[in-house]
Amino acid sequence: GAVVSQHPSWVICKSGTSVKIECRSLDFQATTMFWYRQFPKQSLMLMATSNEGSKATYEQGVEKDKFLINHASLTLSTLTVTSAHPEDSSFYICSAGHSGNTIYFGEGSWLTVV
Amino acid sequence: GEDVEQSLFLSVREGDSSVINCTYTDSSSTYLYWYKQEPGAGLQLLTYIFSNMDMKQDQRLTVLLNKKDKHLSLRIADTQTGDSAIYFCAESTGGFKTIFGAGTRLFVKA
Numbered sequence: 069g070a071v072v073s074q075h076p077s078w079v080i081c082k083s084g085t086s087v088k089i090e091c092r093s094l095d096f097q098a099t100t101m102f103w104y105r106q107f108p109k110q111s112l113m114l115m116a117t118s119n120e121g122s123k124a125t126y127e128q129g130v131e132k133d134k135f136l137i138n139h140a141s142l143t144l145s146t147l148t149v150t151s152a153h154p155e156d157s158s159f160y161i162c163s164a165g166h167s168g169n170t171i172y173f174g175e176g177s178w179l180t181v182v
Numbered sequence: 183g184e185d186v187e188q189s190l191f192l193s194v195r196e197g198d199s200s201v202i203n204c205t206y207t208d209s210s211s212t213y214l215y216w217y218k219q220e221p222g223a224g225l226q227l228l229t230y231i232f233s234n235m236d237m238k239q240d241q242r243l244t245v246l247l248n249k250k251d252k253h254l255s256l257r258i259a260d261t262q263t264g265d266s267a268i269y270f271c272a273e274s275t276g277g278f279k280t281i282f283g284a285g286t287r288l289f290v291k292a
Contacts, residue, residue: 074224100278102278102279102280104282110284110285111270111282111283111284111285112225112270112282114279114280114281117279161224161225163225163278163280164278165278170227170230171215171227171274171278171280172227173217173224173225173226173227174224175223175224176223176224176225178222
């Protein structure tokens with residue numbers, strides 16, 4: 069079946085540095101991918117919609133200059149958290165749309181900023 | 183705007199049936215989903231139902247959709263301790279954008 073892979077699964081970075089998270093659709097092409105953030109014991113909040121070959125669409129309240137999204141190919145979208153701070157520590161998860169309106173999620177990436 | 187609501191906690195005994203309920207507000211929802219998230223893990227798609235269906239059964243899982251009341255439920259038969267997880271209800275109006283509920287934490291007591 070369709071698989072979406074995220075990398076890295078876990079990352080610890082120092083405050084002030086940037087970190088990149090990759091989301092790949094392994095056996096299908098995804099023109100649209102989504103990035104979500106999940107705080108502890110809370111639901112998933114949609115951050116942005118990533119469109120291949122064009123700029124991402126950000127949800128209200130999400131800083132586009134802080135969370136850079138690049139969707140350079142039909143199988144890869146990246147989320148870069150720039151100048152990360154401890155409050156950016158969270159679980160980030162991507163999803164990609166597959167044929168038939170089925171959505172598949174990556175395994176998620178745990179970011180800890182120290 | 184779009185909103186998906188579900189109760190936060192459910193506790194059942196092993197072997198009993200679990201019923202997790204969800205309500206949504208967007209009448210144009212096309213697909214409704216149930217996802218499972220185990221501690222420290224990503225999301226697992228359990229099942230989904232098209233808005234023109236009222237029931238879908240898949241092994242121990244039964245999904246009921248009342249489109250008039252915008253109510254969705256997930257029934258897990260013969261609940262096992264391994265079913266303990268957070269269950270997210272979600273809806274999509276097409277285009278793959280998905281809105282999630284807050285998640286229902288299912289506790290299964292042995």
